[in-house]
Amino acid sequence: MEIIRALLAGETVTHRGRVSVVEAKLYTRPLSPLPVYGAAVSSETARWVGRWADGLLTVAGDDFDAVRKVVDAFREGGGDGKPVILQAALSWAATEEAAMSMALEQWRHAAIGGEVAWDLRRPADFDQASKSVGEDEIRQSLAVSADWRRHLDWIAALFDLEPAEIHLHQIGRNQRDFIETFGAHVLPELRRLNSGPR
Numbered sequence: 001m002e003i004i005r006a007l008l009a010g011e012t013v014t015h016r017g018r019v020s021v022v023e024a025k026l027y028t029r030p031l032s033p034l035p036v037y038g039a040a041v042s043s044e045t046a047r048w049v050g051r052w053a054d055g056l057l058t059v060a061g062d063d064f065d066a067v068r069k070v071v072d073a074f075r076e077g078g079g080d081g082k083p084v085i086l087q088a089a090l091s092w093a094a095t096e097e098a099a100m101s102m103a104l105e106q107w108r109h110a111a112i113g114g115e116v117a118w119d120l121r122r123p124a125d126f127d128q129a130s131k132s133v134g135e136d137e138i139r140q141s142l143a144v145s146a147d148w149r150r151h152l153d154w155i156a157a158l159f160d161l162e163p164a165e166i167h168l169h170q171i172g173r174n175q176r177d178f179i180e181t182f183g184a185h186v187l188p189e190l191r192r193l194n195s196g197p198r
Contacts, residue, residue: 001052004036037085043073050077060086060158060166061141071161083164090143090151091171092178100135102172103144108133111141142171152186156193 003021006013012025038049039057049056056074060067071084089110091103108130109117120126138144143154158166170178 043069046070046074047077050074050079055083057085060088062143064157085165086158086163087167087169088155089169089171092151093146093174096146099144099146103138103142106171107142111137148181148185152189159194
């Protein structure tokens with residue numbers, strides 16, 4: 001972080017350590033200072049990120065209590081008043097079968113869980129490790145439904161965490177249908193729900 005901030009300030013940086021740079025310099029810098037966000041998915045990391053980052057990036061899974069713990073730890077660790085950005089992954093399709101099929105095809109690697117994923121290197125390793133991932137495991141890490149109203153409820157619940165932004169991540173390849181459906185139904189309703197007092 002010190003290296004990045006020094007570079008953004010126009011300094012020439014030499015640092016040896018876990019990250020080493022020798023006479024590094026940015027010759028084209030942003031006109032105004034950029035915020036530097038830290039990513040965290042555990043309470044311990046979020047608390048640490050709160051001390052030095054300008055904001056938090058985290059994922060919003062189906063377990064809202066776990067997400068709340070991460071956000072709370074960030075705010076308690078020094079991030080109070082700093083923005084929180086949530087990425088909400090979901091699988092939506094015209095039918096339940098299609099939504100689950102896409103989820104299993106596109107997201108099963110993310111549902112491996114535990115420490116296994118950290119040690120995998122090749123795509124074939126991820127395929128092998130995730131071949132037994134089923135619907136139950138997928139539903140623990142991803143909102144899956146053909147009903148846009150269910151997705152609306154899941155997303156609306158995230159407003160209780162008072163994020164600065166929520167980024168929707170449709171994991172399927174039906175991006176145009178997703179954009180048209182959510183643009184026509186979900187986003188207008190979220191705007192309406194979020195326009196009232198908090």
